[in-house]
Amino acid sequence: MRPFDYQQAQGTAAALALAAQHLAPPGEERILAPAQYLAGGTNLLDLMKIGVAHPPALINITALRQDHGRIETDASGLRLGALARMAEAAEHPAVLRDYPAIAQSLQLAASQQLRNMATLGGNVLQRTRCNYFRDPSWQACNKRVPGTGCAAMAGVNRRLAVLGVSEHCIAHYPGDFANVLAALGAEVEILSSDGTARRIAFEELHRLPGDAPHIDTNLRPGELIISFRVPAGPWTRRSLYLKIRDRESYDFAQASAVVALDLQDGVVREARVGLGGLVAKPWRSHEAEAALRGRKLDQASAQASADAAFQGAVTHGENAFKPELGRRTLVRALLQAAAMET
Amino acid sequence: MPDGNQTIIGQPAIRIDGRAKVTGMARYASDEVVANPAHAFLVTSAIARGRIRGFRLDAARAVPGILDILMHGNVGGEAEKPKPMSGGDTTTTLESDRVWHDGQIIAVVLAESFEAAREAAHKVEVDYEAEPPSATFGSPGVEEEVRKAGEHKDYKVGDAEASFAVAEVKVDARYGTPTQHHNPIELFTTTCEWRGGKLTVYEPSQFVYGLRGSLAKQLRMDPGDIHVVSRFVGGAFGSRGGITARTAWIAVAARRLNRPVRLVATRDQGFTIVTYRAETRHHIQLGATRDGRLTALRHEGWEVTSRPSEYNVSGTETTARVYACPNILTKVNIVHADRNTPGFMRAPPETPYMFPLEVAMDELAVALNMDPVELRRINDTQTDPATGKPYSSRSLMPCFDQAAERFGWKGRNPAPGTMRDGDWQVGWGCATAAYPANIGPAAARVTLTLEGKARVQIAAHDIGTGAYTVIAITAADRLGLEIGKVVVELGGSELPAAGLAAGSSHTAGICNAVAKACEGVRQRLAQAAVTSNDGPLAGQDPAKLTLSAGALRAPGGAAEDLPKALARVTTGVLEVYAENIPKGLPPESIGKVYQGQMAMSRGHSREDATTYTFGAQFVEVRVHALTREVRVPRAVGAFAAGTIVNPLTAHSQYMGGMIWGISAALHEATEIDPHAARYVNDNIAEYLMPVNADVRSIEVIMVPEQDAQVNPLGIKGIGEIGIVGMNAAISNAVWHATGRRIRDLPIRIEDLL
Ligand SMILES: Cc1cc2nc3c(=O)[nH]c(=O)nc-3n(C[C@H](O)[C@H](O)[C@H](O)COP(=O)(O)OP(=O)(O)OC[C@H]3O[C@@H](n4cnc5c(N)ncnc54)[C@H](O)[C@@H]3O)c2cc1C
Numbered sequence A: 001m002r003p004f005d006y007q008q009a010q011g012t013a014a015a016l017a018l019a020a021q022h023l024a025p026p027g028e029e030r031i032l033a034p035a036q037y038l039a040g041g042t043n044l045l046d047l048m049k050i051g052v053a054h055p056p057a058l059i060n061i062t063a064l065r066q067d068h069g070r071i072e073t074d075a076s077g078l079r080l081g082a083l084a085r086m087a088e089a090a091e092h093p094a095v096l097r098d099y100p101a102i103a104q105s106l107q108l109a110a111s112q113q114l115r116n117m118a119t120l121g122g123n124v125l126q127r128t129r130c131n132y133f134r135d136p137s138w139q140a141c142n143k144r145v146p147g148t149g150c151a152a153m154a155g156v157n158r159r160l161a162v163l164g165v166s167e168h169c170i171a172h173y174p175g176d177f178a179n180v181l182a183a184l185g186a187e188v189e190i191l192s193s194d195g196t197a198r199r200i201a202f203e204e205l206h207r208l209p210g211d212a213p214h215i216d217t218n219l220r221p222g223e224l225i226i227s228f229r230v231p232a233g234p235w236t237r238r239s240l241y242l243k244i245r246d247r248e249s250y251d252f253a254q255a256s257a258v259v260a261l262d263l264q265d266g267v268v269r270e271a272r273v274g275l276g277g278l279v280a281k282p283w284r285s286h287e288a289e290a291a292l293r294g295r296k297l298d299q300a301s302a303q304a305s306a307d308a309a310f311q312g313a314v315t316h317g318e319n320a321f322k323p324e325l326g327r328r329t330l331v332r333a334l335l336q337a338a339a340m341e342t
Numbered sequence B: 001m002p003d004g005n006q007t008i009i010g011q012p013a014i015r016i017d018g019r020a021k022v023t024g025m026a027r028y029a030s031d032e033v034v035a036n037p038a039h040a041f042l043v044t045s046a047i048a049r050g051r052i053r054g055f056r057l058d059a060a061r062a063v064p065g066i067l068d069i070l071m072h073g074n075v076g077g078e079a080e081k082p083k084p085m086s087g088g089d090t091t092t093t094l095e096s097d098r099v100w101h102d103g104q105i106i107a108v109v110l111a112e113s114f115e116a117a118r119e120a121a122h123k124v125e126v127d128y129e130a131e132p133p134s135a136t137f138g139s140p141g142v143e144e145e146v147r148k149a150g151e152h153k154d155y156k157v158g159d160a161e162a163s164f165a166v167a168e169v170k171v172d173a174r175y176g177t178p179t180q181h182h183n184p185i186e187l188f189t190t191t192c193e194w195r196g197g198k199l200t201v202y203e204p205s206q207f208v209y210g211l212r213g214s215l216a217k218q219l220r221m222d223p224g225d226i227h228v229v230s231r232f233v234g235g236a237f238g239s240r241g242g243i244t245a246r247t248a249w250i251a252v253a254a255r256r257l258n259r260p261v262r263l264v265a266t267r268d269q270g271f272t273i274v275t276y277r278a279e280t281r282h283h284i285q286l287g288a289t290r291d292g293r294l295t296a297l298r299h300e301g302w303e304v305t306s307r308p309s310e311y312n313v314s315g316t317e318t319t320a321r322v323y324a325c326p327n328i329l330t331k332v333n334i335v336h337a338d339r340n341t342p343g344f345m346r347a348p349p350e351t352p353y354m355f356p357l358e359v360a361m362d363e364l365a366v367a368l369n370m371d372p373v374e375l376r377r378i379n380d381t382q383t384d385p386a387t388g389k390p391y392s393s394r395s396l397m398p399c400f401d402q403a404a405e406r407f408g409w410k411g412r413n414p415a416p417g418t419m420r421d422g423d424w425q426v427g428w429g430c431a432t433a434a435y436p437a438n439i440g441p442a443a444a445r446v447t448l449t450l451e452g453k454a455r456v457q458i459a460a461h462d463i464g465t466g467a468y469t470v471i472a473i474t475a476a477d478r479l480g481l482e483i484g485k486v487v488v489e490l491g492g493s494e495l496p497a498a499g500l501a502a503g504s505s506h507t508a509g510i511c512n513a514v515a516k517a518c519e520g521v522r523q524r525l526a527q528a529a530v531t532s533n534d535g536p537l538a539g540q541d542p543a544k545l546t547l548s549a550g551a552l553r554a555p556g557g558a559a560e561d562l563p564k565a566l567a568r569v570t571t572g573v574l575e576v577y578a579e580n581i582p583k584g585l586p587p588e589s590i591g592k593v594y595q596g597q598m599a600m601s602r603g604h605s606r607e608d609a610t611t612y613t614f615g616a617q618f619v620e621v622r623v624h625a626l627t628r629e630v631r632v633p634r635a636v637g638a639f640a641a642g643t644i645v646n647p648l649t650a651h652s653q654y655m656g657g658m659i660w661g662i663s664a665a666l667h668e669a670t671e672i673d674p675h676a677a678r679y680v681n682d683n684i685a686e687y688l689m690p691v692n693a694d695v696r697s698i699e700v701i702m703v704p705e706q707d708a709q710v711n712p713l714g715i716k717g718i719g720e721i722g723i724v725g726m727n728a729a730i731s732n733a734v735w736h737a738t739g740r741r742i743r744d745l746p747i748r749i750e751d752l753l
């Protein structure tokens, strides 16, 4: 057994205080904060068992469900507590009715057992499924050990990203739900270890790999996500999440698309577009949205939007098919959303 | 059925071990209780080729609870390398400093707990002298050679090259199948315990005598001093057929510690410490007349194996004899790479080799503008085209006709891309399934007690297939008892020997042996009954007496209850031991099994007939018009396999095979890093197989067939044929849906964009 410290936080203040005890020396803190919050544990414990994560301290935050487990809606939007379970959000009547893309992104993720256990906060922070990252016997992985190189670039990379990648890392962000939060312009509420709150755009939460792929997010050590706020908009009811995968269920996306449309007589007044399965971080495509605005939604404009979304795609051999699959996924999602009864 | 006397054979019966399994009472090998075991954790190589310069062990040795670390330096001489399953030499593990492949066992860490052993194993640091490895076909450094005739041979009938050159209609194409791993749910475990000089090994096995014999050679022991126990097996699929390296080292570890040692290898280690299905390549040439008669069949295969091994499956032995054809030529090549030695995996030869043949037949049907079922009919035969021998039975066309009828094949528009359901393109495809009817020698002991119960003992293996139940059915049928009155003991080398549970041979081998022992019981009872002075059967012809419904009966209706009939023989128990030597094998073949060697009469090795099982498989696929994912909403398979001992478990075998076929065609592939020659998706989250949502409707038709020639009970074997036609049927259906001919498996989104 590799020893680590394990504590159960009884409330939010206690959790923050425990995390503050374990802050890393300056300079190293952003690689992986020494203290990790343990939510559902379905990603973190997995990474510990396979020897990829070795936090010296775990702080179980399950008790924080009381404070941060609620799902609330009002005219301004939806507030999802970070400790709410994936299954709770997926089955929530208001989410199903007013934000179908959110419900679908969760229903189509993982399995019912995992969704019953996993939290929304943990879900957005899940780490890449790049096989070279998840097996420490591979030496070259800049994300796991900075400066070692990237085995995936000339290796098995069929599942990896084509948008947002760098010459240091082509890992994909594997989750579904976060792509919807990015597309719908959500915000994240964060508490720092001293208890102060800040809010950032969800799009700003994750970082592109650039030359520091080992840092996944802009969270500071000890920071706790407490909720996600999704603004209401005339497009959320006509929204969907389309996930394309090798098997019918229990599989990560090869490509996915989030589409939310405000249509008038078939013309796009406003659109929100997100992509998944082939992106380096949760992805909103402003280019795809711009290509739609003011245009009649038909095959041609959908294709133009998809072309715009994949302008900057970079492929590495095995994953050369992904831009085309991504475009088709987006076209299909756009046409399907346009045909929705709302 | 051969003698028409069966009443219980052929009736669906629930598993006699079902309750034990669902209540957790069934003991799998690592559940067996041993006193105070130490725990082993394997250290495996992180390179695919090179040498081990040394280990740095200080950190590992500092882990509390650590007991010992086995490496080539300290134990290398204590075991010989395992005997390979087929020609050539074998890769080694701790016997030397050589690394032959990724994930090779290079050290065994022993500790007081599993956790401590794992932790210490993670702390073992290895200094390698790495050499650039060759991963697979086309990698620099692979060595290709023609497979010499030996265990497998090639066929040359007529002149296939010349007749192909002048054929009116031709198909000439190349195909490929991927690396696959079995991943049975029960992990690969070994527990060893020494008592004095005697060793007990608990390990999930498809051949306990084989394990015993091989291990005895490796440890230079008398086989009689080794007891192998494998009462329940949580899936095998070929992966537990031959001995693998771990067993001897766990035995050595237990001897060094003077204490039982238990190994439960991890899921990812299961990808490299046992065997797998190697990737294959194929070149097929078919020539035909305009009316669809085959005039030439050439099939050349390439298979990957390890550097020293000559393991190959040579499925051309099946593809050469599926269709009538006057000119046949086959050839197999092996390609040595820096990989583990492959081994059996469900229908080892047929799954990869029937795929190209059956896709090529579909391509030929298209070229001829002929229905694919009719093309099979035109080329059907009752004579083995490779040898000219008759088939003992062959019901290929009844299978096609019944499956086609159920599937609704008549309604198919032959043109591709013509069927649609909303945004989904729909396609229908079919293929032939063929598998040899093999059988091995086996021995069994049947004991009848005065309470009217029977005990059957045989070192057979229930790898999840229902072997316990078919044995109980056979004994009940032959002894005239209820199934519930039969107790079955399997899975231990203390029992009468049975061969490898593989090659779909096991039910035939073991049931015929059990039936023979039961016949011995009947003869003893009959002899006593007819020679008695007072009994109701006195003076009857003993050969005509049968056991049924709890009594010994004469044709005219005279009968004597079993306890009374038994009391004429003994006041104790009646025990009969019998050995069954299948036709085509020498009497000493049972001795080989006792020594742990393979002995099998194969579908194409008999003098008098070729014995094969046939089936027909039909599949509907849907391919999304835009995003190209492929789904299989329904599949129908019809199979004729002689006597079906238990239709309930037979149905499961066929259905499981068909589901695996969906998996093999669309999901499964072990990904290999091309530079490092290492497996990448070595876990069951990313080594995809179908989930419930991928498996919609699977229909199984059991076409009645009687084969009195194949073996006394007429059993042909069903364990593997269900997977055989699926790859091609799915590929053919994808062609029909999309017009795209996919010749490399698995068929994925990117192949259809
Ligand atoms: C087999 C399998 C299949 C899967 N398939 C999918 C899929 O198809 N789609 C998909 O989207 N996901 C999938 N997942 C991933 C799954 O959804 C995530 O593992 C899960 O959502 C993580 O949530 P958790 O609560 O268990 O997080 P944990 O494992 O507890 O935490 C993950 C990380 O987030 C941090 N963390 C958690 N909560 C907070 C917080 N409030 N504030 C700050 N940090 C926090 C933890 O410290 C940790 O670093 C799959 C997982 C598995 C094992």
Ligand code: SF4
Pocket (backbone or CB within 6 Å): A128, A130, A131, A132, A133, A140, A141, A142, A143, A144, A149, A150, A151, A152, A153, A160, A168, A169, A170, A171, A213
């Ligand atoms: S893609 Fe990123 S995570 Fe994967 S090996 Fe390269 S650096 Fe590591």
